[in-house]
Amino acid sequence: MRILADQNMPLVEEFFSDFGEITRFAGRELDPQQLIDTDILLVRSITKVDANLLAYANKLKFVGTATIGTDHVDQTLLQQKGIAFSSAPGCNATAVAEYVVSSLLALAQEDDFSLRDKTVGIIGVGNIGSRLAVKLEALGCKLLLCDPPKQAAGELSEGVSLDTVIEKADILSFHVPLVKEGIYKTKHLLNHSNLAKLKSNAIVVNSCRGDVIDNSALLNFMQAGGGLSLVLDVWENEPNIELALLPYTRIGSVHIAGHSLEGKAGGTDMLYQAVCQQLDKPTTHKMADFLPQPEFMAVHLGATFSDANICQLVHSVYDARRDYGLLKNGLNSEGFDSLRKNYPGRREFSTLTVKCSSTANAKRLSQLGFNVIEE
Numbered sequence: 001m002r003i004l005a006d007q008n009m010p011l012v013e014e015f016f017s018d019f020g021e022i023t024r025f026a027g028r029e030l031d032p033q034q035l036i037d038t039d040i041l042l043v044r045s046i047t048k049v050d051a052n053l054l055a056y057a058n059k060l061k062f063v064g065t066a067t068i069g070t071d072h073v074d075q076t077l078l079q080q081k082g083i084a085f086s087s088a089p090g091c092n093a094t095a096v097a098e099y100v101v102s103s104l105l106a107l108a109q110e111d112d113f114s115l116r117d118k119t120v121g122i123i124g125v126g127n128i129g130s131r132l133a134v135k136l137e138a139l140g141c142k143l144l145l146c147d148p149p150k151q152a153a154g155e156l157s158e159g160v161s162l163d164t165v166i167e168k169a170d171i172l173s174f175h176v177p178l179v180k181e182g183i184y185k186t187k188h189l190l191n192h193s194n195l196a197k198l199k200s201n202a203i204v205v206n207s208c209r210g211d212v213i214d215n216s217a218l219l220n221f222m223q224a225g226g227g228l229s230l231v232l233d234v235w236e237n238e239p240n241i242e243l244a245l246l247p248y249t250r251i252g253s254v255h256i257a258g259h260s261l262e263g264k265a266g267g268t269d270m271l272y273q274a275v276c277q278q279l280d281k282p283t284t285h286k287m288a289d290f291l292p293q294p295e296f297m298a299v300h301l302g303a304t305f306s307d308a309n310i311c312q313l314v315h316s317v318y319d320a321r322r323d324y325g326l327l328k329n330g331l332n333s334e335g336f337d338s339l340r341k342n343y344p345g346r347r348e349f350s351t352l353t354v355k356c357s358s359t360a361n362a363k364r365l366s367q368l369g370f371n372v373i374e375e
């Protein structure tokens, strides 16, 4: 069996070598002719799976993307061709929620405000948005949840409209899929007309897809004196992003919000399970066997640990400003894709065991995602 896999997908050899020969490819450079005699294609978000790519796919049985987003895959075409498809829903949802929490705590520290005084609008309350909501509740934020498709399906009881979020939120965090048309279109959800209606010093976080915010409208708005604090992990037109936006970001990164070790490995693991099911084979590998130990495994909190120390604890595992440094220092010399390829990785909060004696702290920290032991 021939397997083609993106070069940035971890653990492919560990999970898939029992099935056959593995060839790696650079995500944006996959030549359609490489699909001749290929049985399994494993991609990440930067490979467009469309009619052009599949032109020579004479034996393809399975396409998998080790990502949550699927906007790069023509699923209708795969269905028409009888090629099985699987994505990795939720694989890196915790990593993205932690990216947002880490960024907001950094801004709260730098600008000397408390998240307890802030209203956060979460736009898109699926795997990521709902995990983020739990973490932000632990930090005392007031929440506005906006998810019209879920609301229409009766799955979100206290949802609000995007207009309400725009008007009332101090912080907005976008977690929608990229949908280019239809009633629930998300392309340019934040655009020229509603940017001007935001609170003047709002924080805007985009860690879903770049096209969800009209980047040139955002640039014009900021150049005209808009006072937003921008946290941008995703950009329109990656990897050729609008460089003029960079000076207006408070935190920015190269589309790595989901790139925790657990998130990336989890994507490969989910595809492995899907392939096993497709081929009717038992699963014999599991992700936990392949992940290294984290550098820091446990901390013991003293009796004086308080709200003020949560920021320190979170940043001891992951500080999104490290990744802003990588972007600012490396974009010109290395380029967007190379920074992504060489991303140093990070661990999730759950890899740190926190021992503490206060029940209130234990509850809050476990809600944030740490592995808490109350003693």
Ligand SMILES: NC(=O)C1=CN([C@@H]2O[C@H](COP(=O)(O)OP(=O)(O)OC[C@H]3O[C@@H](n4cnc5c(N)ncnc54)[C@H](O)[C@@H]3O)[C@@H](O)[C@H]2O)C=CC1
Pocket (backbone or CB within 6 Å): 068, 069, 070, 089, 090, 092, 093, 096, 123, 124, 125, 126, 127, 128, 129, 146, 147, 148, 149, 150, 175, 176, 177, 178, 179, 184, 185, 186, 207, 208, 209, 233, 234, 255, 256, 257, 258, 259
């Ligand atoms: N920056 C990164 O590294 C990553 C980015 N992502 C992006 O985040 C997106 C969301 O991920 P999940 O939460 O796991 O997906 P999900 O499918 O679990 O949730 C998405 C939610 O958005 C809602 N939604 C759809 N259209 C909407 C609209 N017009 N307004 C408000 N809500 C709307 C859906 O009803 C759904 O509840 C992915 O589609 C992907 O594009 C995902 C992982 C990593």
Ligand SMILES: O=C(O)C(=O)[C@H](O)COP(=O)(O)O
Pocket (backbone or CB within 6 Å): 008, 044, 045, 046, 066, 067, 068, 069, 070, 092, 255, 258, 259
């Ligand atoms: O899961 C998604 O959706 C994402 O956006 C990925 O985390 C992005 O990672 P790559 O697949 O582009 O490495």
